[in-house]
């Protein structure tokens with residue numbers, strides 16, 4: 736006789752669920768530590784362990800990628816734009832006429848609480864960043880309502896750089912499955928909050944476990960103790 740008839744009838748599953756939830760988090764933490772251990776000393780840029788990690792160091796990773804991509808036709812596709820600091824950086828550094836820069840955001844902030852940030856954090860009052868460049872476009876709304884349709888009409892011939900910067904597990908996992916049919920060899924994925932192990936890291940791990948080893952996520956580099964991480968698809 737299995738245990739579940741007893742647990743469901745007595746409602747004992749309720750305290751057990753509460754008790755066991757932290758174990759999930761500990762498992763994901765250890766999974767992340769394994770990732771650190773595997774990639775330690777690897778990559779074109781890797782500052783682990785950096786006692787002076789600071790968010791502005793994320794530019795080092797983007798600049799390293801841009802040093803190779805500034806003169807190539809690219810698609811820079813960003814999920815989570817906020818005030819547009821990164822899409823501005825990519826579009827102003829890459830001046831190739833054929834490049835495209837596409838940003839998705841609600842422009843109303845996070846749909847859920849993430850770490851210490853409340854729901855609605857990053858709210859831009861529905862306004863797009865002001866970027867005077869015809870190659871740049873934005874799609875406003877929840878990814879769950881917008882991404883599928885917008886990607887159907889987008890030209891993926893250029894090498895694509897995906898910047899996954901939505902912070903949340905739910906948003907990141909949703910986006911990964913939406914971009915999956917569009918992924919090509921040598922496309923690059925950048926995660927902005929990868930060490931948030933119950934969010935972006937967990938989303939990538941689950942995604943990888945579902946795609947039947949279709950892609951190898953080759954580590955390119957990381958800054959801020961794996962806060963920002965880039966991979967190339969092989």
Ligand SMILES: C[S@@+](CC[C@H](N)C(=O)[O-])C[C@H]1O[C@@H](n2cnc3c(N)ncnc32)[C@H](O)[C@@H]1O
Nearest residue numbers: 815816817821840841844857877878900901906
């Ligand atoms: C950390 S901010 C982006 C920062 C920006 N990439 C930068 O480099 O400055 C995260 C953004 O993700 C957006 N976001 C998260 N989940 C979303 C979802 N499901 N749909 C639409 N926007 C979402 C939030 O509105 C927020 O502006």
